[in-house]
Amino acid sequence: xxxxxxxxxxxxxxxxxxxxxxxxxxxxxxxxxxxxxxxxxxxxxxxxxxxxxxxxxxxxxxxxxxxxxxxxxxxxxxxxxxxxxxxxxxxxxxxxxxxxxxxxxxxxxxxxxxxxxxxxxxxxxxxxxxxxxxxxxxxxxxxxxxxxxxxxxxxxxxxxxxxxxxxxxxxxxxxxxxxxxxxxxxxxxxxxxxxxxxxxxxxxxxxxxx
Numbered sequence: 001x002x003x004x005x006x007x008x009x010x011x012x013x014x015x016x017x018x019x020x021x022x023x024x025x026x027x028x029x030x031x032x033x034x035x036x037x038x039x040x041x042x043x044x045x046x047x048x049x050x051x052x053x054x055x056x057x058x059x060x061x062x063x064x065x066x067x068x069x070x071x072x073x074x075x076x077x078x079x080x081x082x083x084x085x086x087x088x089x090x091x092x093x094x095x096x097x098x099x100x101x102x103x104x105x106x107x108x109x110x111x112x113x114x115x116x117x118x119x120x121x122x123x124x125x126x127x128x129x130x131x132x133x134x135x136x137x138x139x140x141x142x143x144x145x146x147x148x149x150x151x152x153x154x155x156x157x158x159x160x161x162x163x164x165x166x167x168x169x170x171x172x173x174x175x176x177x178x179x180x181x182x183x184x185x186x187x188x189x190x191x192x193x194x195x196x197x198x199x200x201x202x203x204x205x206x207x208x209x210x
């Protein structure tokens with residue numbers, strides 16, 4: 001099984017991102033070119049065994065345009081076009097391709113959204129996709145996944161744990177911790193000891209010691 005899940009979308013929160021060609025190149029490289037390359041590599045392996053499954057995690061932006069993320073949508077349209085072009089021929093070799101057109105998922109890409117807690121649960125989606133791989137008499141060629149309003153259990157407190165080397169805080173750390181906090185009611189942060197930091201980062205660290 002190959003699951004093409006990697007994607008980037010620097011357009012989120014940055015309306016002028018398309019003015020820089022390097023940003024456009026990055027979006028198409030990760031979302032389209034790399035995904036297609038992985039499909040070809042997996043297909044070459046699967047066809048020798050007579051079976052295999054490729055799941056492309058696309059986006060609703062790959063079904064209809066999105067004004068605030070036009071380049072991202074174009075990259076997802078590209079993946080969709082590739083899939084539609086090879087799907088029938090590859091199926092003859094025993095390789096099934098499933099395209100998942102999903103709404104926003106509560107991953108790091110969506111960390112800056114204020115409604116991140118209400119987005120599609122990545123664990124729940126992953127379990128659902130595993131079930132799709134277990135069918136024998138049929139398979140889903142494509143499916144559209146839309147979020148629903150979650151029913152919150154107000155009696156249960158959800159504690160989230162995150163840890164790392166935080167001897168020098170940078171914007172990436174702040175984004176990570178904000179995202180982690182959005183997933184629960186309380187956030188517990190573990191900070192690596194000086195000894196652990198030195199082992200991980202080298203003899204020049206930590207910058208701020210215990």
